[in-house]
Each structure stands twice: as C-alpha cells, then as structure tokens.
Amino acid sequence: MAGRRICIVGGVAGGASCAARARRMDEQAEIIIFEKGPFVSFANCGLPYYVGDVIRREEHLLVATPEMFQQRFRIEVRLHSEVVRIDRNRRRLLVRDHQAGRDYEEAYDALVLSPGAAAVKPPISGLDSEGVFFVRTIPDSREIRRMIEERHAQSAVVIGGGYIGLEMTENLVRRGLQVTLVEMQDQVMPMCDPEMVWPLQETLRDKGTTLRLKTQVKAVERNADEALTVRLHSGESLTANLVIVAVGVRPEVQLARDAGLALGPLGGIRVNERMQTSDPFIWAVGDAVEVSHVITGLETLLPLAGPANRQGRLAADAICGRDVRFRGVQGTAVVGLFDQVLAMTGPSERVLKSLGLWNGPLDCEKIYLHPGHHASYYPGAETLAMKLIFSKRDGKILGLQVVGKKGAVRRTDVIAMAMQKGGTVFDLEEAELCYAPQFGSAKDPVNLAGMIAANVVRGDVEVVHAESMDRPPEDVLILDVREPFEYRRGHIAGAVHIPLGALRQRMAELPKDREIWVYCYVGQRSYLAARALRQYGYRAKNLSGGYRTYTMWRQAAQGADNAL
Amino acid sequence: MAGRRICIVGGVAGGASCAARARRMDEQAEIIIFEKGPFVSFANCGLPYYVGDVIRREEHLLVATPEMFQQRFRIEVRLHSEVVRIDRNRRRLLVRDHQAGRDYEEAYDALVLSPGAAAVKPPISGLDSEGVFFVRTIPDSREIRRMIEERHAQSAVVIGGGYIGLEMTENLVRRGLQVTLVEMQDQVMPMCDPEMVWPLQETLRDKGTTLRLKTQVKAVERNADEALTVRLHSGESLTANLVIVAVGVRPEVQLARDAGLALGPLGGIRVNERMQTSDPFIWAVGDAVEVSHVITGLETLLPLAGPANRQGRLAADAICGRDVRFRGVQGTAVVGLFDQVLAMTGPSERVLKSLGLWNGPLDCEKIYLHPGHHASYYPGAETLAMKLIFSKRDGKILGLQVVGKKGAVRRTDVIAMAMQKGGTVFDLEEAELCYAPQFGSAKDPVNLAGMIAANVVRGDVEVVHAESMDRPPEDVLILDVREPFEYRRGHIAGAVHIPLGALRQRMAELPKDREIWVYCYVGQRSYLAARALRQYGYRAKNLSGGYRTYTMWRQAAQGADNAL
Structure with a gap:
C-alpha cells in the first residue's frame, strides 16, 4: 500500500520536525529527507557552547541520527545529498550524492524546503584564510x-x-x-x-x-x-x-529561486499561512522563509529554531490535509552573555521607529522599571531592567526587553504569551503569578510593568524619557526627589533637589506655570511625587525608570560616541 | 482642605497596598491604617526563612515602617490599635489602643477591612503549651x-x-x-x-x-x-x-460578622467585584474575603499575598470613584521544598472532582509530560513533571501542576497568563518563547504540553491514565514499546513487550479486536506507536506520561497506604 512521497530538503529543525510530524499524520507516506551535510537534525544553537567546552562531546549535538529516523519513524535520511534542481512540472528533484559522486532524480508528491540560512559573507577580503x-x-x-x-x-x-x-x-x-x-x-x-x-x-x-x-x-x-x-x-x-x-545570516534561497518560486520583499521564500510556496506542491519552512510579524503586520525574517519547528510541524499537517494556519512570529528571543541575560519579545523601539510605526497607527509609548527578580527581603535578589512598549491608545502590549542576571526569561515568556493573546498592560497589572519570596514578589515585575504602563494609558501620570533630560525645553524644571546622599552621588544637570519626604511641605517653592519633570532612582518615588504634584495643580511628569534608566541611556550614547 | 477619611483595618499586604494607592488617587484624603500588631506591612511569607536563618535579620522582614508611610504617603499608621467594633449607622469605629490601654472612636467615610486570616486551631489539647x-x-x-x-x-x-x-x-x-x-x-x-x-x-x-x-x-x-x-x-x-x-488559616471575620456584614458560603467576608461588602461604605480585601474563582466559577478562599495586593489596590480605586472590577482568582501558587519546586495554577483534578466539575460542564481531560527544563544537549537539564488539565470539548486550559528542580515557576507563570486570557491548549502549542540551549528548548515544555493536549482534543490520540493500568478491563492488552533494558528494569504487570523500532515488523502479533494500551517511559515513543497502530486499524490508546507518571502515581498510592 504505497502512499504519497513527501520529500524534504534539509534535515535540521524545521525539516526534521516536518518529517516526524508527517509520519505521525500519515503512516502510508514515503518520507525522505535530503541533507547535504554529514548530519541530520544537529543542535546548531549549541555550537558556541561546544567551542567553549560547556558541551563536551560532539555526539551531544547530534539530536537525532538517520538510524533513529528509520527506526522510530520509518523516515529515510539521505546524508551528503544535495538537491540541486527542482523540476516543478514533472515534480522531480535532481539530487547530487556527494559521497557516491553521482546525480540522480527523485519524484515527489509533496516537497518541503527547509534549506535554512547561510552565514552572510561581508565584503571583507581574506575571509577564506585559514583561521x-x-x-x-x-x-x-x-x-x-x-x-x-x-x-x-x-x-x-x-x-x-x-x-x-x-x-x-x-x-x-x-x-x-x-x-x-x-x-x-x-x-x-x-x-x-x-x-x-x-x-x-x-x-x-x-x-x-x-x-x-x-x-x-x-x-x-x-x-x-x-x-x-x-x-x-x-x-x-x-x-x-x-x-x-x-x-548574520541570509535565507538560503538558491534552489527556490532557480525553480522560479516567488520570493518575498526581504529575499526569503514567500509562503502563505499554510507554509505553501507559490507552487501548491511545494512548502517551505524555517530560516529561509518570510513570515508575517504579528505586531508590525509586515513580512519578516526570523531565523530562530522555535518558529522553524512550529512551521515544520504545521507544513506536515497542511500536506496531510489539515486546515492549519501559521499565526506569524513575534520575535521572542534570548541571549546569555556571561552572567547577564537579555530577553525580548516583539519589536524594539528602534525597529518600530525605523519602520515608521512608533508614532503611527500603533501610537507607541514605553516605560522602564528596575524591579528585583524576587522579593527584596529574601537574600540574593538581582535587579532586572525592563522596557515595555505598548500602545498609548488602548494599552495593547507591543514589545518587551529585559536584561539582568536572573528572571529575565520568565518575565519575557509570560509577556510573550500575553502578547500572543492580544493582551494589554491591564492584563499584566492583573496577572496572577507564582509568589514565594525566593521565586518572585507579591507584585511580580510583570505586574509592576503593567501597573506603571496602565497608569500612563489611563492618564494618571505622564512620562518623559531619559533622552530628553539632557536637553529639556527651556521652561522645564527638573526635580530630583531622592535622598540627599543619592543626589550628591550624581544627578541630572540643573535638577532642583527636594526629597520626597519634604515635598509636601516645600511644594510652594515649585512653579505652577512650568512643566516639572520629576525623577528618583528608579521612577517609583518620583511617580508618587508626580501624582501629588498633579493633584495640587502642578504640571508634573515622571522620568520613566528614573536615574537608573537615564544612566543606561547615557552610557549607551557615550559608549557609541567613544567608539567613533 | 479636608478630604474624605479612609480608614483601613490591617496594615499587611492588602491594607498597605490599598492605603498607598488611595493616596496616589486622592491627595486630599485622610488615610489611617489601624494595625493591632506591632508592625505594619511585614513580610509574613518570609517567616519560615527567618526561622531558617536564610533571612538573617528581623529588620529585613519589615517591608515598610509607619515613618515611611507618613513620609512618602502622608498615611497615618496606628500600631497596637485594634478596631473592636464598627458602628455602621454612625460610620464610626471603636478602636482599642493596646499600648495606651484605652478605647476611642474614630469616624470614617470609607472603611476597608484587611484583617487577614488566623491560623486554624485544630482540636488538639495542649496547643497552648510552651514550645x-x-x-x-x-x-x-x-x-x-x-x-x-x-x-x-x-x-x-x-x-x-x-x-x-x-x-x-x-x-x-x-x-x-x-x-x-x-x-x-x-x-x-x-x-x-x-x-x-x-x-x-x-x-x-x-x-x-x-x-x-x-x-x-x-x-x-x-x-x-x-x-x-x-x-x-x-x-x-x-x-x-x-x-x-x-x-491552614481561616478568614478573620469576627469584626465583620459583629457588624452584621454578609459572609459568604465558605465563611469569608462577601464582597462584590469592587471589593465592596454588603455595606456600601465598607470594602474588604485579602485573606478574609471570598472571591470568585475564574475556572470553577465558585466562591473561594485564597489566602495569598498576590491577590491581596491586587484587591487592596482595586478597593482604593473603587473608593476613589474608578470603575474597576476584580477579575477573580485562578489559584496560582508555588512552594519550594529543598531543591524541589512545586508550582500550580487553576484547580487540581482532586478539587475539580470533589466539586463535581470533572465530568460536568468543563468536560475535563489531563495529560502528563516529563520534559527537560532546557535543551537536553546542554549540560544540567533537570526533568520537570507536568500535569495539564484542559477541556476535552474546546481545549480550554483549566489547570496546571509542575514539579521539578528548575523551570517549574516559569512554565506555570506562562500558562497562568494563557489561562487569564482564556487560552487553549492550541495557544500553548503555538507559543513563541525564549530559546537558547541553556534557557529552554526549541520546543519548550509549554509547547510540548500544548501539543500533547491538542493531539487529544483533535482526536489524534486517545489517552489512558496511570490509575487504570493496574486494573485494566479484561480485554485490554498492555503494550510496552521501550527498549529491552528498560523493560527488564521494571514494567507494568502483564505488559506485552515490543520495542518501537520493531513494532512495524511485528504488528501482526497484536490483536485488532482488543483495545491496546501502549506505554513507554514518558509517553512519547508510545504516542508514535499509538499513531501508527491506529492508522493500521488497531484500537490503541496511549498511557499519558508513560511509566514515569505510572511510577509517581503508584508510589503516591502506596505511600498513602503505608501511612495507614
């Protein structure tokens, strides 16, 4: 009882996921993976750690072997086998067997391209040197x-x-x-x-x-x-x-281009929501395809393993007749660097601005905060720096970046899920998350981010940002409400200093006809001050993230300048 | 310019949050916290760790002091001050000052009860003994x-x-x-x-x-x-x-009951969505109130700090005229025990069954899995045990329990957020979460839980559970598809053994007229086997969570029996 033949080009991540899922969906199908390299489904995300000897043995990177594919899934893996041409009319592949040194043809009923991405070769001479x-x-x-x-x-x-x-x-x-x-x-x-x-x-x-x-x-x-x-x-x-x-990497599209498949505006293979290319018998998944970004609505290239796996699985479902749609990507990612972890989901401010979306229909605003990764009274709390981007109009969450030694991934994953479900900053405010003193806070960083942003959306407080503090409009008064010892250690040029505890007594010293930009160390005391000032008729705004964010911004700006 | 007077009974968690938020909302209000104990807003969740000398100094437990409340918020905290009676008609409190040894009256415009919960005193004689x-x-x-x-x-x-x-x-x-x-x-x-x-x-x-x-x-x-x-x-x-x-604890309702406020079916103070009691001038928050459970729809007592803080903040908003609603609770919680962490959100199977909801309108099903907390090829991966409860009808997520050394809290928080947004197992399948080998997997445990559950909801696989394996119906054949060395180490009584790799060759040995319950170590290979068997016309079901879940279930059952 011969079934359809599903051919898959590329055995890493998307290709391997697709093959395994296809078998689960269709026991009758003949499934062949063509992999031009010497391995199938290896852990390429682990390569730097293998160099660092954190991962000690090469075998550990081999997530699956051809034998395992055969045994578990009855999937044939052909290594050293490069698909060099697709004959779409005859639905045939020209395969080059690099080991045997011969070319041969293979027919397909459904073809899945998972060629991945190739390293970008920058215009630098001598890159082919040894070393x-x-x-x-x-x-x-x-x-x-x-x-x-x-x-x-x-x-x-x-x-x-x-x-x-x-x-x-x-x-x-x-x-x-x-x-x-x-x-x-x-x-x-x-x-x-x-x-x-x-x-x-x-x-x-x-x-x-x-x-x-x-x-x-x-x-x-x-x-x-x-x-x-x-x-x-x-x-x-x-x-x-x-x-x-x-x-960086660029989508590996040579085979697709040669076959006349449509490419997208960014040079990746164009696919529909079913991961189907412009040829209804050919699907494509992984680093080589352009997918829709759920926040920007634009086509994007996101060469990451998670989406590749999802796409591979989905393409198999589509081939097997399921009514499935890829929901797009949101750009959730993480990088570890020594003891620091930087995690993100959704586009950055820089990206949103470069796409012209910041002040456009998304009506973006941002807030910063610096919460502990767990309760401060339990030893070992590490400070996170968080930046939440949201729509000022309706509070919809648009992006998050978190950096710190501990807890960044967890908060990013939670907010990534909120974004997936179209969540708002009000949802974050109300989130009910795990709390015990060694694991979090009664008001988790996710809640705090939501509260701070919700205050802005509701109009309870207006925020200003670090990049405005060094060149404020002339009639702005900058107010530092920290304790004297903090002020002495460093403060924003020209700031008037009234500690929060003395503010209500000394309020008369402040002008009602000027805008007042209040700051403290992380933005909490200055929020209290701004709320009080506003209720007494002052035009107060809060520096989001306080002196700490200001320092990060300033150091980043200076670091970039010094690098010139 | 005198504003309304907001009196708050109880200065921990809900009460303190309420007071601080009220100040931010209303600069004019007079805000007084009455706290019968010697401290305001102390970290009661830290007490065990103070006993353990993890938290070394008592001061660390004092999250806030009366001075801080005065300085930052212009909130008056009266310690050793027990509110002993509420005169609702005259809107007055009778306050007992335990230090001065006198009683006095205080008027209120809005009253917030945050009395907390008291330890349950079980029927054991001699509990007042020293020690x-x-x-x-x-x-x-x-x-x-x-x-x-x-x-x-x-x-x-x-x-x-x-x-x-x-x-x-x-x-x-x-x-x-x-x-x-x-x-x-x-x-x-x-x-x-x-x-x-x-x-x-x-x-x-x-x-x-x-x-x-x-x-x-x-x-x-x-x-x-x-x-x-x-x-x-x-x-x-x-x-x-x-x-x-x-x-355990019980809601501290003496004051509310004496004042004739309505109590709920579980003995907590009854409140509406605005945290308002049966008296429109009195609100109540925290461990003493009954709140609605978002999954069961029933009133519940959930004496945890996170909800208490949210409720306190919300009551302040309500008092200050905001249109706010408490969304209810879902029971997210965590406990650490040595190197083990058990985290949960939503009700357990036991609770759902005891409420008659398991086979009722929620149409519950469950799946188990045992993923690594990060990629297996990166050293140090710890195995999590996860149990996801969902509606078989529409895939709605109803509950999660996760136990393991690392990563339990993160997955619980993500799924808690999905539940908050009415998410389904299909949402978990599609979640885009942080991945680098030291932080997760390309298919995160959250994705895997979603995929496994989605397979059940879609009808791609039927599951059976550990508790049925020791007493299967007579015509059931139990099939172990693990490797011989695994089978030899221990297997379910009466199981036929055919390793997955040999299954397709040896399928003819199996009966088509009997139900076949397949298992492996964690449920993945047996899922492959079940998918293949079903496509060849066998009536196969998969043991969810495999031999590992079976072992947990069996040990738990035996442990309970031995304890008799």
Whole structure:
C-alpha cells in the first residue's frame, strides 16, 4: 500500500520536525529527507557552547541520527545529498550524492524546503584564510576547538555583535582567549535598543574583552607566523590567532529561486499561512522563509529554531490535509552573555521607529522599571531592567526587553504569551503569578510593568524619557526627589533637589506655570511625587525608570560616541 | 482642605497596598491604617526563612515602617490599635489602643477591612503549651529562633503539610533539627494531586525527615524535662522540643460578622467585584474575603499575598470613584521544598472532582509530560513533571501542576497568563518563547504540553491514565514499546513487550479486536506507536506520561497506604 512521497530538503529543525510530524499524520507516506551535510537534525544553537567546552562531546549535538529516523519513524535520511534542481512540472528533484559522486532524480508528491540560512559573507577580503571561521556547522566548531586545544590560539577577533558573536565571545573567553569584538553598528544586538544592551556591553568590558563599536573590518590577512591581521577601515589593525565572522545570516534561497518560486520583499521564500510556496506542491519552512510579524503586520525574517519547528510541524499537517494556519512570529528571543541575560519579545523601539510605526497607527509609548527578580527581603535578589512598549491608545502590549542576571526569561515568556493573546498592560497589572519570596514578589515585575504602563494609558501620570533630560525645553524644571546622599552621588544637570519626604511641605517653592519633570532612582518615588504634584495643580511628569534608566541611556550614547 | 477619611483595618499586604494607592488617587484624603500588631506591612511569607536563618535579620522582614508611610504617603499608621467594633449607622469605629490601654472612636467615610486570616486551631489539647507555635507573626518566629539558638532544640514535630508546614520543615532541617511532619490527609499539599506531590514527599524522606500521612494528633503534652510529647490518635506518640502547628488559616471575620456584614458560603467576608461588602461604605480585601474563582466559577478562599495586593489596590480605586472590577482568582501558587519546586495554577483534578466539575460542564481531560527544563544537549537539564488539565470539548486550559528542580515557576507563570486570557491548549502549542540551549528548548515544555493536549482534543490520540493500568478491563492488552533494558528494569504487570523500532515488523502479533494500551517511559515513543497502530486499524490508546507518571502515581498510592 504505497502512499504519497513527501520529500524534504534539509534535515535540521524545521525539516526534521516536518518529517516526524508527517509520519505521525500519515503512516502510508514515503518520507525522505535530503541533507547535504554529514548530519541530520544537529543542535546548531549549541555550537558556541561546544567551542567553549560547556558541551563536551560532539555526539551531544547530534539530536537525532538517520538510524533513529528509520527506526522510530520509518523516515529515510539521505546524508551528503544535495538537491540541486527542482523540476516543478514533472515534480522531480535532481539530487547530487556527494559521497557516491553521482546525480540522480527523485519524484515527489509533496516537497518541503527547509534549506535554512547561510552565514552572510561581508565584503571583507581574506575571509577564506585559514583561521577564519563562520560558526555554522559541527566541523567549523571542531576546527575552532582544535585551534584552541592543539595550536594554542591565544586571541580572537569576533566580527559581529549579534547572538552568535556574543555567544562565541563568551565561549572563547571561557577558553582563556583574549577577545576583541568588532561591531559595525553603535551597539551589540542591533535588534534591541541601545540602552537595553548597555549592560551587556559593560559585561564584555568587565570580562576583559575589547568592544569596538561602529567599527568596520576591511581585510583579514594571514601572516608568515600564522597570526591573522585584521585591518579596519579606520586604518588600525588588530592581531589574533582566530577570526570568527558572525554578521548574520541570509535565507538560503538558491534552489527556490532557480525553480522560479516567488520570493518575498526581504529575499526569503514567500509562503502563505499554510507554509505553501507559490507552487501548491511545494512548502517551505524555517530560516529561509518570510513570515508575517504579528505586531508590525509586515513580512519578516526570523531565523530562530522555535518558529522553524512550529512551521515544520504545521507544513506536515497542511500536506496531510489539515486546515492549519501559521499565526506569524513575534520575535521572542534570548541571549546569555556571561552572567547577564537579555530577553525580548516583539519589536524594539528602534525597529518600530525605523519602520515608521512608533508614532503611527500603533501610537507607541514605553516605560522602564528596575524591579528585583524576587522579593527584596529574601537574600540574593538581582535587579532586572525592563522596557515595555505598548500602545498609548488602548494599552495593547507591543514589545518587551529585559536584561539582568536572573528572571529575565520568565518575565519575557509570560509577556510573550500575553502578547500572543492580544493582551494589554491591564492584563499584566492583573496577572496572577507564582509568589514565594525566593521565586518572585507579591507584585511580580510583570505586574509592576503593567501597573506603571496602565497608569500612563489611563492618564494618571505622564512620562518623559531619559533622552530628553539632557536637553529639556527651556521652561522645564527638573526635580530630583531622592535622598540627599543619592543626589550628591550624581544627578541630572540643573535638577532642583527636594526629597520626597519634604515635598509636601516645600511644594510652594515649585512653579505652577512650568512643566516639572520629576525623577528618583528608579521612577517609583518620583511617580508618587508626580501624582501629588498633579493633584495640587502642578504640571508634573515622571522620568520613566528614573536615574537608573537615564544612566543606561547615557552610557549607551557615550559608549557609541567613544567608539567613533 | 479636608478630604474624605479612609480608614483601613490591617496594615499587611492588602491594607498597605490599598492605603498607598488611595493616596496616589486622592491627595486630599485622610488615610489611617489601624494595625493591632506591632508592625505594619511585614513580610509574613518570609517567616519560615527567618526561622531558617536564610533571612538573617528581623529588620529585613519589615517591608515598610509607619515613618515611611507618613513620609512618602502622608498615611497615618496606628500600631497596637485594634478596631473592636464598627458602628455602621454612625460610620464610626471603636478602636482599642493596646499600648495606651484605652478605647476611642474614630469616624470614617470609607472603611476597608484587611484583617487577614488566623491560623486554624485544630482540636488538639495542649496547643497552648510552651514550645508550641503557630508561625504567623515575627514574635512567633523570633521565639522559635530562640528555642533553636539558645535552648538548642534538637527535634520538631510539624503538624500540617501545606505551604507553611513544608517551608517550616525545610527551614528546621536547615537548622539541624530532626523533623517529623504529620499530615492528616493522604498527601502533603492537599490542594494539589497526589501523584504530583509525590516528588516532594520523596524529598522529605531523602532529607531525613519522617513523613506521617493520614495521621492525626490528639494531644501535645509538656513533660518535666521540657520535651513535648505529641500523642497521635493511633495511640503512638512522638517526642520533640518544638511543635509547629500549620494546619491552614481561616478568614478573620469576627469584626465583620459583629457588624452584621454578609459572609459568604465558605465563611469569608462577601464582597462584590469592587471589593465592596454588603455595606456600601465598607470594602474588604485579602485573606478574609471570598472571591470568585475564574475556572470553577465558585466562591473561594485564597489566602495569598498576590491577590491581596491586587484587591487592596482595586478597593482604593473603587473608593476613589474608578470603575474597576476584580477579575477573580485562578489559584496560582508555588512552594519550594529543598531543591524541589512545586508550582500550580487553576484547580487540581482532586478539587475539580470533589466539586463535581470533572465530568460536568468543563468536560475535563489531563495529560502528563516529563520534559527537560532546557535543551537536553546542554549540560544540567533537570526533568520537570507536568500535569495539564484542559477541556476535552474546546481545549480550554483549566489547570496546571509542575514539579521539578528548575523551570517549574516559569512554565506555570506562562500558562497562568494563557489561562487569564482564556487560552487553549492550541495557544500553548503555538507559543513563541525564549530559546537558547541553556534557557529552554526549541520546543519548550509549554509547547510540548500544548501539543500533547491538542493531539487529544483533535482526536489524534486517545489517552489512558496511570490509575487504570493496574486494573485494566479484561480485554485490554498492555503494550510496552521501550527498549529491552528498560523493560527488564521494571514494567507494568502483564505488559506485552515490543520495542518501537520493531513494532512495524511485528504488528501482526497484536490483536485488532482488543483495545491496546501502549506505554513507554514518558509517553512519547508510545504516542508514535499509538499513531501508527491506529492508522493500521488497531484500537490503541496511549498511557499519558508513560511509566514515569505510572511510577509517581503508584508510589503516591502506596505511600498513602503505608501511612495507614
């Protein structure tokens, strides 16, 4: 009883998920995975940690083997097998068997493309030199390990400050290398906002790495002594034993393009909600496809494992006749860097502004807060920095970034779920979350974020932001309501100082005809002050996130300037 | 400019939140907190950890002081001030000043009752003996510390296996005491299901404590040598230096009842959605009130700090004329016990069954899973045990229990948020959560729970449960699809053994006219087997959670029996 033949190009994440799901849905189907590499379904997110010897054995990265696919799922995996052409009319693939050194044809009833993404090769000469690596495969990582263990590499230049660049930096430092991280933009993690990544940049410096922002590499040259010289556009040069290139990935669309499948505006494979390409017999999933962003409504590329797995599973359902729709992506992600964790969901302020959406229909506002990750009275509470972006109109949650040593992922996941369900800041205010003193607070950071944002949406308080504090309009009075010892340690230029405890007595000192921008350390006391002032007829606004956010913003701005 | 006078009875959690919010809403109001104890707003959830010397200094428990309330909020706190009567007609309170030893009257425009809950005093004689403690106040905890530090208490009997009982057990063990935990019911944490608390019971035994389930205490007697004899109903007796009584709390309603305010069916103060009592000038919040449970739709008592804080804040808004509604509670909670964490949201199976809701309109089903708390290929993954309860009809999420060393709180909080938004198991399937190998999995435990449950709701697989496996109907065949080494280590009585890898070849050995209950270790391979079998015309069902859940269930059942 022969069933349909489902061919899948690419065996990692989306492809593997699709194959396994297809078998569960259709016991009769013939399912073949073509994987051009030597492994199927390996844990590519683990590669930096394998370099860092956190993951000690290469086998641990092999999530599944061809034997396992055969045994459990009756799925045939063909390794070293590159699909080089799709004949859509005849529904046939031309497959190149790199081991046997021959090409052959294979027919399909349904075809799933899961080719993934390729490392972007930046316009830098000498990237094919020995000692230069793109960390995309197990052999890449194996070779870097060998450079460290056998050839005693002492230093590295990492080009690119995104996920992989940061993770590689951490793991090379863990291996004792002196690392210079070079990033073209004015911040690491450019999908996030600069003030929110500043703690990561600070951590890089604390760990002894050199961070070079706004820096472009021109060339890599291998010297006679086997060291590499990294030449910068500025004319300077850096020397290292290893160079890691991690400037992002681009969808692998050659096969799809050659087959005449429609591509999207960002160069990924275009698919509908069923992950179907412009050819009804061909589906595509994973890093190679463009998907819809649930917040911006725009097409986006989001090369992450979670969505790839979901898409693979969904494509299998679609092929097997189920009425399924991919709900789109929201960009939930996390990166760990030494003891810091930066987690996010939804677009950043920077992205929303660059898309023209900040002041547009979304009517964005933001608030900052700095809560402890659990009750302050229980030892070991770490401070989180949170930035919540929401619609001022209806309170709809649009984005979140959280950075800190503990608890960032949990709050991001909760708010990601709220966003998935179309939640508002009022929902966060009302959330009923786990509390015991070692695990959280009676008012969890999620609740606090909701309360602070809800106060803004309801009009109970108006907020101003750090970036306005150094150049306020002339008639604005800046008011610091912290304690004297805090004020003495540092304050915003020109601020009048009245501690909160004395504010009600000394209110008459303040002008009613000027706007008053109040701040404290994190924005809580100044919120109390602003509420009181407003009720007495003062035009008070609150600096969201207080002096602490101001410091983050300022350091980020200065750090970027210094990098020039 | 005198405003209304808002009087608040009780300064902890709900009362303190209410007072602070009232000030922010109304600068003119006169706000007075009457607190019969010596402290305002202390961290009562921290008391066990203060006993355990995790929290080292008593001051750390004092979240706020009367001075702080005065300075920041212009709120007057009157300590040692017990409100002993409410004259609702004249809107006046009779206040007893325990320090000055006098009674006086105070008028109110709005009154908020936040009296909290009192420890239940079980019918045990001798509970007023020296050395017997109810852990409700700072002085209680201080005295227990003194017993340990100065009088070198060596042993304790803890009566009651709920939150406080478990936390006290952990902290007394931490202090080097030999602890016997006595629980009347057949499990600790009776708000959870027995199989889900079994890991906690196992941990108690591992840590050298003695757990006595189904055991009732009759009397506590203090002997000449200052030791306490705890006499059990069984006739046995235990000896200890300390006895902790933690058999739960009951709403403190004396004042409300005396004032003729309506009480609810469970004996708490009845309030409407605005936290207003039957008297329109009196509101009530916190542990003393009955609130609506969002899942069961029934009135419930939920003496937890998070809801109390939300209610206090909301009552202040209501008093200040805002149109607000309390959305009810869902029972999100967590308890830590040594390295184990048990978190939950929504009612348990036991509660749903006892309320007659399991097979009723909610049409409940449950699934179990045992995912790693992060990617298995990254070192240090800890296994979680999860139980998700949902409606078979529409997939609505009804409840969750998670137990494990790491990651339980995060998944509970995410699912709590999904439930708050009326989410379904399909939403969990599609959730986009943080993933990097040290923080999660590409298919997070939340996704997996959603996928497994969605398979059931969609009818792709039927599940059977551990409690049916020991007494299956006669015509059922039990099929173990694990590897031979797993089967040899232990299996369900009478199971036929065909490893998954051989199943397709050996399928003919199986009968088509009998129901086949398939199991593996955690339920994943058996799900694959069940899917294949069904497609070949077999009547296969999957044991949810596999042999691992079966073991938990069986141990829990045996543990309870042995305790007889």
